[in-house]
Amino acid sequence: MVTVFETRSEKAFVSTITVILILLSVVALIPLLSVIATSLSSKSAVDMNLVTLWPKQFTLDSWSYIVDRPDLWRSFALTLVTTVVGTVLALLLTALLAYPLSKSKNEFRWGAVLMIGVVIAMIFKAPIVPYFLTVREIGLYDNPLVLIVPHLLNPFNLIIMRTFFKQFSKELEEAAFLEGCGYFRMLFQFVLPLSKAVLATLALFYGVVLWNQFQHPLLFLQNPDWFPLQIKIRQFITDDNVIMSGAVSTADLNYNERTLRATTVLFAIIPIIAVYPFLQKYFVKGAMIGSVKG
């Protein structure tokens, strides 16, 4: 009797938790649903407080307006290019340092010292002003390269890659060295092709930072031609003049600032939602590698 009672109450316990979690997931998605509904509703429906979680007086006018903004597409293209180029270069730079650091003391004498240097760089964060002055001094002020160069090496990601490289067997490498293979060939022909898992994970980590970056362009970029997507979106959602600047001045517009803001936000979310399902397993794997080390 006791066991039956136990399992029954346990079932109730598990299903209560399951229900709570499903509710939480739904609640987490409500703000998103509300934004979607707003972006697909007409100006008058929004002004009359009719729109909650479902579009009212359905219209694609906000979308066609946003999709027709060339300045938004320019920022989008710029961000896409800097993200892709930046990610590739970041993986390269990280691998070039992680590989020697994965070697033993006999092979790379300065490894231990360098490793301490990396850890110090990870723990101590420089105050923002000297950082700003340094980066400006090397010519990256108002230079679109600032969207790429400062992000090319992250000490935390470096340590993840080094840990991964350490598992490769020494015997294989020694055999290759006897054949006259150098360290560079070793890295590019043997090590990297066998490291796809960690490369994918770190590509995502670097990619998300590059795509979502806000502080660097805010600090360093003045010329609106080089504004990346996040700065552009920030302008759109905080400055009604910017977002409405392409509107024809007729009274019967089917959109207003609010529907356009909602559409802008979604415009920026869609690429992330689109790639997310393909990448989720790498994200999770990477976070776990990181947690074991960190």
Add this chain to the structure above:
Amino acid sequence: MAIPGIVFLIVFKYIPLAGAVIAFQDFSVFKGFTDSPWVGFKHFETLIDHPDFARVFGNTLMLGFLKLALVFPVPVLLALMINEIRKSALKKGVQTALYIPHFLSWVIVSGIVFDFFSLSGLFNIVIGWFGYDPTLVMQESGYFRIVYVITAIWRDAGWGTVVYMAAISAIDPQLYESAMIDGASKTRQIRHITFPLLLPTVLVLFLLEIGNFLDLGFDHVFNLLTPMTYSVGDILDTYVFRTGIQQAQYSFATAVGLFQSVIGFILVFVFNKLSKKVSDGGLW
């Protein structure tokens, strides 16, 4: 092979770190790091007496404390709950829904939040059903802190479970089997097996969080701020940005930044000592 990476670390990490010495100088761009006159602790003295500083530092402490008390425990609870779901498809769905916000930038999150709380937004429509007058939540200083906490949870609590889920999956299943043979219920298993074995991970993450106590996320706060919420939402990071970058008071703002780093370091150090005393865990 290592040279490009070393150059990067020197230029983007070590020179700015060494450049923190301008906190003890009257730095001028024309004279540079080396020739600017040394002034000792002058800027730190100005800082302590500055009325802005007390307000900004107080805001930072308050938000840091709220984050630690209200945001930090959420992923632990969520992970314990997610772990109890049996159907793996459902588990995956829940995890996906809770992870996604983490990949949205704070610009986007603030866009969603401002829309949600706007006059004709969902929040005001719903409170209207219950007869309340519309409130501009984002423009009132009284609500800033709670909005900060809720957005922090909304964006990152789900993602925060990943580490804990990994720690839970590493627990030996035999422990649960023998507990079940002894007739321990689910709740008792959580209380006496899962939670105690999760505690070391919680402790390490807690220590890391303490080290970041004053680091509230520039993007997060900056994007949620409006002129009407400055009195409670202006924090060290946003203050340094305004005084140091926009008003070019380089030495003064560096002093503020250095003060922030030193406090963070002391906090980690002290709490690491404490945690070693009460348990074996610690960061080093």
